[in-house]
Amino acid sequence: MKKIDTYRDWILENINSKLDEDKQKELRQAFDQYPELKKYEKEAAKLNGLLETHMHTYSGFFAEKVMQQIEAPDKGVKAWEKLPVGFKWISMPALALTVFLLIFSVWGEEKLDLDTLAGTNEVHVENMMIADWSDF
Amino acid sequence: MTNDLTLAQTTEKELIQQAIEGNSSAFRRIVESYQDQVARTVVSMLGRTQSAEDVGQEVFIRLYKSLEKFRGEAGLGTYITRIAINLSLNEIKRRDRKRLFSFSSQEDQDRLLNVPNEDLSEEEWARREWVQAGLQVLEPKFRSVVVLRMIQGYSTKETAKILNLPQGTILSRLARGQDKLKVILENLQSVNTPKEV
Numbered sequence: 001m002k003k004i005d006t007y008r009d010w011i012l013e014n015i016n017s018k019l020d021e022d023k024q025k026e027l028r029q030a031f032d033q034y035p036e037l038k039k040y041e042k043e044a045a046k047l048n049g050l051l052e053t054h055m056h057t058y059s060g061f062f063a064e065k066v067m068q069q070i071e072a073p074d075k076g077v078k079a080w081e082k083l084p085v086g087f088k089w090i091s092m093p094a095l096a097l098t099v100f101l102l103i104f105s106v107w108g109e110e111k112l113d114l115d116t117l118a119g120t121n122e123v124h125v126e127n128m129m130i131a132d133w134s135d136f
Numbered sequence: 137m138t139n140d141l142t143l144a145q146t147t148e149k150e151l152i153q154q155a156i157e158g159n160s161s162a163f164r165r166i167v168e169s170y171q172d173q174v175a176r177t178v179v180s181m182l183g184r185t186q187s188a189e190d191v192g193q194e195v196f197i198r199l200y201k202s203l204e205k206f207r208g209e210a211g212l213g214t215y216i217t218r219i220a221i222n223l224s225l226n227e228i229k230r231r232d233r234k235r236l237f238s239f240s241s242q243e244d245q246d247r248l249l250n251v252p253n254e255d256l257s258e259e260e261w262a263r264r265e266w267v268q269a270g271l272q273v274l275e276p277k278f279r280s281v282v283v284l285r286m287i288q289g290y291s292t293k294e295t296a297k298i299l300n301l302p303q304g305t306i307l308s309r310l311a312r313g314q315d316k317l318k319v320i321l322e323n324l325q326s327v328n329t330p331k332e333v
Contacts, residue, residue: 005307051286056179066196
């Protein structure tokens with residue numbers, strides 16, 4: 001930490017009347033050691049004056065808007081929290097049914113191959129009728 | 137200046153406790169007490185834009201959700217300012233990303249926030265706009281220090297705690313930030329579209 005930066009900080013504190021007496025004394029001595037601090041003090045006071053009055057406020061209904069948002073999303077969060085529970089109730093029976101159908105299918109065919117799993121083992125492509133353009 | 141003493145400490149503790157227990161009017165009082173402080177931080181960081189109001193609302197929503205975690209080591213005002221500055225910095229990053237993927241040359245497509253009814257002279261209003269424009273040109277890492285230290289009036293130690301940075305970094309950023317802001321404000325008097333310094 002540079003000593004001069006600390007003195008610059010103290011100048012700001014002093015402008016805002018927050019610097020204690022011991023530091024004020026040290027700062028006065030620092031002005032002799034660092035002549036540039038005098039110039040900084042003037043500029044800082046000017047900038048501080050500009051920024052100090054830099055006030056902003058929100059619209060009159062700001063608090064209402066915040067409270068509405070706090071009270072409304074609660075319901076949404078509760079509904080969202082129910083989703084995984086609902087998903088469990090649907091997904092578990094669906095998974096059980098799928099496993100049952102798979103076992104049933106294997107049992108019936110007495111073998112397990114890709115056609116069985118895909119449900120295409122009865123399809124014979126060569127028997128499919130393909131219309132010829134001359135038929136039209 | 138900080139509003140940490142806006143509510144008496146005991147009342148503030150009671151209000152926080154009541155808000156945690158679900159008393160919405162207690163939380164509403166907290167919002168009303170600190171909304172100007174949040175506005176000063178967020179509008180100074182983001183400009184007088186709609187997103188500054190959205191971020192302001194988000195500050196209090198985050199506060200509401202994290203009230204139980206608030207241990208009271210720092211004042212409530214400092215805690216709220218920490219949320220406000222973090223959300224503002226996030227919003228600046230979001231804007232930068234948006235600008236990167238946008239072909240628009242507009243700095244911020246955000247529409248301007250309605251001006252609250254204030255009795256300001258034309259000269260005072262122009263001066264405020266000039267300072268606001270200058271702050272928006274300042275890099276966010278310097279802007280955040282200038283806002284906390286010079287607009288909100290936090291000490292270097294408090295600013296360091298809010299930004300989670302060493303005090304030495306705050307001092308050097310403040311010094312550089314002031315120098316840059318001075319140059320920006322001088323330039324702004326003659327140039328309409330300054331570049332980031």
